Amino acid sequence: MAGAAIHGRLSWLVAEVAGLVEETPRARSLILNCPGWTGHRPGQHIDVRLTAADGYQAQRSYSIAAPADGERVTITVERVENGEVSSYLIDEARVGDRFELRGPIGGYFVWEPGRGQPLFLVAGGSGIVPLMAMIRARLLTESGEPVRCVVSARSLEDVIYREELQRAAARRDGIAVTTTLTRSQPEGWPGPSRRVDREMLSELGWPPSERPLIFVCGPTGFVESVASALVGLGHEPERVRTERFGPTGG
Amino acid sequence: MDGERHLDGNSLGGTLWDLFGREMTDEEGGCGECGAVGLLGQLVVYRDAPGEVARCSSCGAVSIVVVPTPDGLRVTFESIRWVSVGAGNG
Amino acid sequence: MSFVTRGFGGRRGVEAPPDRVPPGQYATSDFPVLSAGPTPRVGLEEWRLTITDTRGTDVSWSWDELQALDHESSKVDIHCVTKWTKLDTSWQGVSLDTLLADVDLTGARDVLAHSYGGYSTNLPLPDLTGGKAWIAHSYEGEPLAPEHGGPARLLVPHLYFWKSAKWVNRLVLLESDRPGFWESYGYHNYGDPWREQRYTGD
Numbered sequence: 001m002a003g004a005a006i007h008g009r010l011s012w013l014v015a016e017v018a019g020l021v022e023e024t025p026r027a028r029s030l031i032l033n034c035p036g037w038t039g040h041r042p043g044q045h046i047d048v049r050l051t052a053a054d055g056y057q058a059q060r061s062y063s064i065a066a067p068a069d070g071e072r073v074t075i076t077v078e079r080v081e082n083g084e085v086s087s088y089l090i091d092e093a094r095v096g097d098r099f100e101l102r103g104p105i106g107g108y109f110v111w112e113p114g115r116g117q118p119l120f121l122v123a124g125g126s127g128i129v130p131l132m133a134m135i136r137a138r139l140l141t142e143s144g145e146p147v148r149c150v151v152s153a154r155s156l157e158d159v160i161y162r163e164e165l166q167r168a169a170a171r172r173d174g175i176a177v178t179t180t181l182t183r184s185q186p187e188g189w190p191g192p193s194r195r196v197d198r199e200m201l202s203e204l205g206w207p208p209s210e211r212p213l214i215f216v217c218g219p220t221g222f223v224e225s226v227a228s229a230l231v232g233l234g235h236e237p238e239r240v241r242t243e244r245f246g247p248t249g250g
Numbered sequence: 251m252d253g254e255r256h257l258d259g260n261s262l263g264g265t266l267w268d269l270f271g272r273e274m275t276d277e278e279g280g281c282g283e284c285g286a287v288g289l290l291g292q293l294v295v296y297r298d299a300p301g302e303v304a305r306c307s308s309c310g311a312v313s314i315v316v317v318p319t320p321d322g323l324r325v326t327f328e329s330i331r332w333v334s335v336g337a338g339n340g
Numbered sequence: 341m342s343f344v345t346r347g348f349g350g351r352r353g354v355e356a357p358p359d360r361v362p363p364g365q366y367a368t369s370d371f372p373v374l375s376a377g378p379t380p381r382v383g384l385e386e387w388r389l390t391i392t393d394t395r396g397t398d399v400s401w402s403w404d405e406l407q408a409l410d411h412e413s414s415k416v417d418i419h420c421v422t423k424w425t426k427l428d429t430s431w432q433g434v435s436l437d438t439l440l441a442d443v444d445l446t447g448a449r450d451v452l453a454h455s456y457g458g459y460s461t462n463l464p465l466p467d468l469t470g471g472k473a474w475i476a477h478s479y480e481g482e483p484l485a486p487e488h489g490g491p492a493r494l495l496v497p498h499l500y501f502w503k504s505a506k507w508v509n510r511l512v513l514l515e516s517d518r519p520g521f522w523e524s525y526g527y528h529n530y531g532d533p534w535r536e537q538r539y540t541g542d
Contacts (some may be wrong), residue, residue, distance in 0.1 A: 099345045103264075143260050244260075245257070298374050300421050
């Protein structure tokens with residue numbers, strides 16, 4: 001079973017950049033080829049380690065953006081101001097470059113198709129990355145769970161995977177995506193333009209009686225206010241799973 | 251608010267794996283200070299420090315401290331009274 | 341050694357005279373914020389600094405009382421154990437010599453500094469005296485920001501900066517040494533950057 005390496009050593013592997021996708025002005029996906037990779041589950045992450053010639057090392061965690069696919073691991077990195085690792089991965093890394101990674105890591109911030117429960121995904125900025133792995137898995141397996149996704153971004157050009165999310169919603173296959181743009185909106189923007197709040201979550205999600213499985217990911221402040229609003233609406237805390245990216249890292 | 255500088259226990263996933271030899275973020279732990287039980291992945295983690303400090307999400311007591319030294323990690327289990335190993339199933 | 345990453349140059353420091361940068365450090369123009377817990381928010385009305393002597397007697401100052409004492413400005417280099425060094429930082433505050441003049445120092449050899457929020461750190465008493473330490477409330481001419489330890493922090497620049505306890509509120513004089521927060525988790529008991537005393541056993 002993919003990603004079933006629950007026991008044993010979490011070894012550092014050497015991965016090679018096989019492809020690059022400039023997702024937005026501030027975010028880039030790196031498609032990595034990683035010999036020895038045994039698979040992963042949607043929602044899990046990797047640790048990336050860079051080593052300079054003088055021995056200095058920097059390590060950061062990145063969520064995996066796509067479901068398991070042999071030795072292929074895709075991550076999406078958003079630029080962090082003064083971030084030494086994110087600026088390397090976005091500005092410097094080229095196809096053919098190699099660096100170390102280990103994983104997959106993550107136990108409960110994981111979703112797998114086939115459980116039949118409604119899925120509610122709430123993303124702040126780059127928090128969409130692990131949730132996209134879940135959506136992509138849902139699409140690939142055609143497992144049929146209804147999915148509602150709320151994405152918060154500063155502006156339209158900052159919405160990572162924007163077109164893919166639009167296409168997923170347009171398939172009329174039980175996937176709904178609502179984007180709220182909090183800083184600037186294009187002329188005639190029909191969608192919401194405020195921060196995700198209790199009212200928005202109530203309107204766009206499921207009632208607690210439907211017992212959706214909920215995943216919230218993004219900056220720490222975003223995750224905490226959304227999670228607390230969801231619990232305030234009556235959702236069971238154990239069904240609200242969170243992953244905070246924080247202002248650190250990069 | 252503390253300026254939102256903290257993360258959650260998911261960020262300690264790799265370190266916890268190094269310690270226990272397995273995925274630990276979906277395992278439960280009990281706080282020795284307040285008695286709360288929660289998933290290790292839900293600990294409140296401060297990483298902008300000379301070490302990683304994981305605190306109980308209920309009472310804020312220091313649960314686990316990880317200090318990286320040239321000779322390896324030095325880990326202190328401060329007020330985490332117990333952890334289950336093997337019950338997690340993702 | 342681990343696999344070296346092409347094109348990764350590591351930290352970008354700034355130019356600095358080598359005799360001012362301790363071994364293993366790099367100079368930075370940033371002022372990174374390091375924190376082991378939530379940032380305490382302390383109002384000036386409630387702020388107190390207390391020094392407890394070896395017999396348990398307290399001497400306390402309110403914010404206004406602290407402000408009424410002799411003040412000093414100091415320009416010092418600071419060295420964090422996470423390897424950054426920042427040169428020529430400007431602080432304003434009250435020297436520990438001024439505060440300790442009102443305290444009975446009988447039997448006192450060491451000090452355990454406590455902070456709002458629960459942080460602590462220990463030092464030998466001689467490292468707090470002789471013009472080497474302050475209770476600092478202003479940085480670069482502005483009130484010290486909470487994330488950097490405001491309203492006031494201990495400033496002991498000749499030791500690694502984890503000894504300069506942010507949000508300091510109590511100094512306990514001791515007859516024998518007791519480790520504080522980082523000292524009990526693996527960091528060096530004394531912490532001299534020039535001898536690179538980062539970890540226990542260094």
